[in-house]
Amino acid sequence: LADNISAETVWCQMFSEPGAGSDVASLQTKAELDGDEWIINGQKVWTTLAHVCDYGVLIARTNPEVIKHAGISMFIVDMRDPAVEIRPIHQIDGGMHFNEVFFTDIRIPKDNLLGPLHEGWRLATSMLMYERVAIGTGSTGGITTPHAKRLIEYAQKSGTISNPVLRQKLMKLYCEETAKSLVSMRTRAELKAGKAPGPGGSLGKLHGSKILRDVRSLINDVVGMEADAWAEGDRGQWWGRLALGSFQAGIAGGTDEIQKNIIGDRVLGLPREPSVDKGVPFKDLLVGTQKDS
Ligand SMILES: Cc1cc2nc3c(=O)[nH]c(=O)nc-3n(C[C@H](O)[C@H](O)[C@H](O)COP(=O)(O)OP(=O)(O)OC[C@H]3O[C@@H](n4cnc5c(N)ncnc54)[C@H](O)[C@@H]3O)c2cc1C
Incomplete structure (x- = not known):
């Protein structure tokens, strides 16, 4: 270890x-x-x-x-x-x-x-909850607005910052990243105090995924073509990679839809999703390659 x-x-x-x-x-x-x-x-x-x-x-x-x-x-x-x-x-x-x-x-x-x-399922779900908190809180402490900061700098240099609609979108991103940092600080403080991560960790992960979706759209508005057409080493490569890589945020560690199910079921106490395989032994389920047998 x-x-x-x-x-x-x-x-x-x-x-x-x-x-x-x-x-x-x-x-x-x-x-x-x-x-x-x-x-x-x-x-x-x-x-x-x-x-x-x-x-x-x-x-x-x-x-x-x-x-x-x-x-x-x-x-x-x-x-x-x-x-x-x-x-x-x-x-x-x-x-x-x-x-x-x-x-x-x-x-x-x-x-x-x-x-x-x-007992592997219990261990796996516990690991996944830690993973979701890790993804959702990020690695830096304090209040950070990394994507808003870089996009605002770019818009200032290129002059697009004078567009009021764009300014509003950038401000919204700044606010969301700030809110996410504050929630992350609370989560980290809870972990430090010995609390194990629970289903609430899905909230930070879901919010992070939403923020990256907004970042992807803002890269289009602010950076434009430079982020779409780049060769290895070009300035646009970093932005292009960020935009393309942003899709993973809504999938890795459990998709957005699964986080919403967890939040609905285990945080808000809403009724569980119907499950057709309740009580059925695994060997009788039509899943994976068992569908073909
Ligand atoms: C960057 C990245 C890194 C990863 N690293 C690892 C790793 O190290 N180890 C590992 O084991 N896995 C890893 N994964 C896999 C990841 O955990 C899975 O991709 C994820 O759980 C989704 O599974 P799937 O791709 O089979 O999609 P599916 O489960 O087939 O889902 C397809 C679509 O159906 C939706 N859906 C499925 N079930 C429901 C439901 N009940 N309600 C509503 N919608 C539903 C999903 O939200 C999704 O939109 C990684 C994935 C990514 C993107």
Whole structure:
């Protein structure tokens, strides 16, 4: 753990699968115990930084006979094992930050089970709540308005700041970033006081995603073509990448729609979404490749 915290070793999180993203409890990667080892088979996708990681935290199905949330366990996997195949995904902005990861009969020690057997869902949701708070609060303390500041500077230099409609949009962004910083400061203070992140963490993440959507639209208004047509190293590249990369904010760590469901259900106490698979053992669900069987 010390190496993990100091980043001597880098770790990735292997939850999502081609057929299990928002509904990650429908995952099909399976782990079977064979003597003192677990044998793992399956595929993960969108695994951030898997190609540079030493270890990964994986959730896999250990009991298909029970409902989908109940038969999942969490494991630690050595990402350098030859039975782990990592294929990078090429992004629209030119980057390659995430990957597909395939497991073919990889054997890991029995002790690499993280937490109790079949309790992986509880651990995974806890990790996701920390992730949402991390995404939603950002890394800097204090009140910051990074996107508003850069866009205002650009508009001042180019002269578009004289447009009153644009000024109003920039001011709105400034206010939203300020409000987000204040909420983040409160969340960080709560964490410092020992409070575990709860479903309220989804609020910061959802707000951050909305802000980046506004930033994307403002890049169009303020920077214009320069952000659309650029070659490697051009001034517009930074803006173009920011605009293209902004889409990830509403997907990574759970989509905007899922955050709204969590807020509605667990913060506002609204009725839960209807679930057609309630009480059905995982093996009988028509999910992923089970649809074809
Ligand atoms: C930058 C980035 C980094 C990522 N890193 C990782 C990582 O390191 N590890 C990892 O495991 N995963 C990672 N992911 C994957 C991410 O968690 C999933 O993409 C996300 O959970 C959505 O799953 P999906 O892509 O399968 O979309 P789907 O679940 O197929 O969703 C498709 C659409 O349907 C909507 N939808 C689905 N269910 C509902 C519902 N119940 N109610 C309303 N709308 C719904 C969604 O909001 C979305 O608009 C990453 C994704 C991104 C973009």
